[in-house]
Amino acid sequence: MSEDLQSAIAAIIARTPEWIRQEMAAKDHVTRERAEEALAAMLANMFKDASKS
Known part of the structure; x- marks a missing residue:
């Protein structure tokens, strides 16, 4: 896994709301x-945004 992808996933996990x-x-x-x-949707959105870049 690339460091950029790993960092992006780690950032999503760090921002995960307490209820999740x-x-x-x-x-x-x-x-x-x-x-x-909910977590899968957050990750999918991150991947979608990354593919636009």
């Missing part, structure tokens, strides 16, 4: 899935 962090640790699979989808 808490729900990722939830035992309830529906709650966890919602958090996973």
